[in-house]
Amino acid sequence: MSAALPFPYDFAGQVAVVTGGARGFGLEFARALATRGATAILADRDAAHGERAAGLLRSEGHRAAFVPLDVRDPEQASAAAAFALSEGGRLDLWINNAGLARHGASEALSAAAWAESVDVMLSGTFHGAQAAARAMLPAGGGTIVNIASVNGLLGQSGRAAYAAAKAGVIRLTAVLGAEWAGRGVRVNAIAPAVFLTDLVRASLADGSASMDTYVRRSPTGRLGEVPELVATLLFLASPYSSAIVGQTLRVDGGWTADHYIG
């Protein structure tokens, strides 16, 4: 999976927490950081998958551990940060990746479904960033990367809660980036378009999206490939992006640039 990269990324000795780290993007991010020396803490509410994923990374020769985390609960976020500090003695990187996809007509969206999306993806990102910063600010530095979405940048029918939560993540990223940059904690986000992940597979399976629709919506005529997203994650996690603050980097094959007729 290790395609050539523009920088000799090295996270040796660093400790990274990845929320939603048991599978999908989260596991790939954790593996990419661990491959380059970091201790990867997989934080996930799915203990069975999380333990298995951490074991998988260890079997590949990496440093990895699992910690239970429901990102909706700020106390669990604090506990995950404390666990990272106890495991590695420091906390350098926090990736707010946990998410879920609930699609459907907005007039039929239940209050519970709305709240679940906002709680996990927007509030969960804040709780995670806050827990991370409470460890990083006294230590003098750290890096936080939030996973947003092209749906946080453009309206997408049937995705009211998801898009609103992701748009919230993008503005939250700007606030936290500006607020903490002077004290060494850098916050940025990534807005991916459609990559073939578990969430996208679920949308394909439940009929709320089709591969043909996705490909026709993509100016490049293809979905993103996971290493292309990992490359941006590594850049934002590294000191090579040290002057980038509060930004949302799009990895979308031109998706959000395209406002025309298709």
Add this chain to the structure above:
Amino acid sequence: MRPLAGKHAAVIGPGRVHARDLAQCLAEAGATVSENAGPEVSAALDILVLCPSASTARPGGSVEVALADVARLARWTTDGATAMAARGGGVIVHVTGLAGLGGWPGWEAAGAAFAAIHGLVAGGAVRFAPGRVRINALVPGVTADLAAAIAGERGIAVDAVRARIPAGRFVDAAALGNALLYLVHDSAGYVTGETLTVDGGWDAWGRLHAAATA
């Protein structure tokens, strides 16, 4: 590391803003770099970097002059992207400025030019995506040189300009070079139509409360 080994790059300069530093960055990354006053579209280019003229990127500039520069940059973009697409792909990066993202009083000509270029980037990215040509903008934040221009234009101290930056420091050539390297490298193959802002938080900050301190 020579991550751009084997790549042919052109940077439109010399004398254009950031052109010299960015050309040097590409060369250090292993690319064969030509620096010239206009792209040799007949040449086999993998990477084309288009920088604004010094007369565009300054306060009190002329809209006519700035937009004439945009017209040149637009032509080079189309010619370059067309040639790249015919050869199977490539990447173009436009260097713009923060005045193209929000209001900079006194810098309207620069802002109009930069915003126009952002439009070229978005449209061009979509138009040339099927030809595997990526087109992005790199938006440099306030460097020490730009801070001096701002301080001069406003009659304030350079430190007052620095305090406007949440990170509390000016953007340097290394930071811009790294961002360029990120954009032009093949590993960014799904990054197109982007305006990558490298500004220490200038653009993110709403500027109501003090930036850098707790």
